[in-house]
Amino acid sequence: MPPALLSREEVVARVMSVVRRQGYDGASLSALSKATGLGKSSLYHHFPDGKDDMVGAVITHLETSLEASVFAPLRAAGSPADRLRAMNGALDRFYADGREACVLAILGVGDASRRFHPRVKRIFRDWIDAVASVIRDSGQSAEAAQARAEDAIVRIEGALMLARSMGEPSIFGRTLRALPEELLRP
Amino acid sequence: MPPALLSREEVVARVMSVVRRQGYDGASLSALSKATGLGKSSLYHHFPDGKDDMVGAVITHLETSLEASVFAPLRAAGSPADRLRAMNGALDRFYADGREACVLAILGVGDASRRFHPRVKRIFRDWIDAVASVIRDSGQSAEAAQARAEDAIVRIEGALMLARSMGEPSIFGRTLRALPEELLRP
């Protein structure tokens, strides 16, 4: 039971939480209604284009919050290792230490994936580029940095998936902690 | 349009194909009916417990075919590198060079995940153990082998996810090809 008054950001956060756990198809309007405390018609008042509109707002929220808490720190000043550790901290929080699924991975399932694919791809692209810039700053060539950055995202997403499938969230933390050394080795 | 007569294996394969693309919730009975060429009543004749029964059959098919084409080769005689390359060949085929999603990852989404979690976890467990045995045979300690084997599955699943999200299937092949060296390095 939400406390009657919810800001748009809070509503979007709750929608994201449901999508994360149930997937796009599983996130029914009635589930979203229950999670946000808003009637179905109220949801349509705030998101006139329906479910796609709500999930679009989730992606927008994801874009801005990833930019602020992950991409920007990666591009900031500081030692490469520190910048990677800053990313790790943000990811650990966002994924609840490996217990929560990745929204981007969830949105790759089903017909919805076609609609959201461009925006999802863009986020991954930005993420890879931000990680690659760190690795370049550590002295690697642009090509090696690009390849290692892709490998970083591969590991993060894979660890998230396996951690949840095995019921062992620690897999995620272990993978994260190993990343800086592996990405920066000569 | 299926050619009228389908073996149970072929039916299961088509169900798997739909689940893979649409997810559990998105794989409606009408979609499964269309994909298999069987009416709903025929589907219920062959799978009396409905959708869960069909997906259960998919998992069973997965267990046996992964055992035959991936786990067994990993445990067979031969050099560690050869055994890993044998796994890679099977995976490349099964995932269509990175174009098809992983059924196990798909089944981790939504309420369905709770029902199938034990079997999915078991498959991952067996997979990790089989890879670990290869790495042990290359001279690594049991602990290091276990950790590296987990990392292998992490990378395979992550690469599959990212390859599809980026629309660049080649990410999967590149990750696979890099695996033997990374897992067997001293």
Next chain:
DNA sequence: TGTATTGTACCGATCGTTCTGTCACCCGAG
């Protein structure tokens, strides 16, 4: 004939969506 398989029609439930209406609140006119 008997058994295995399938088509048709249907069930109640739930899907995403829309319509209608109500309530609280703001703001300018009197």
Next chain:
DNA sequence: CTCGGGTGACAGAACGATCGGTACAATACA
């Protein structure tokens, strides 16, 4: 200050479509 008309935020009820699932008769094949 009061009042009335807009305005945004919400709920209830209902829409047609589709969901997963069932009953049963008809067909196909042995």
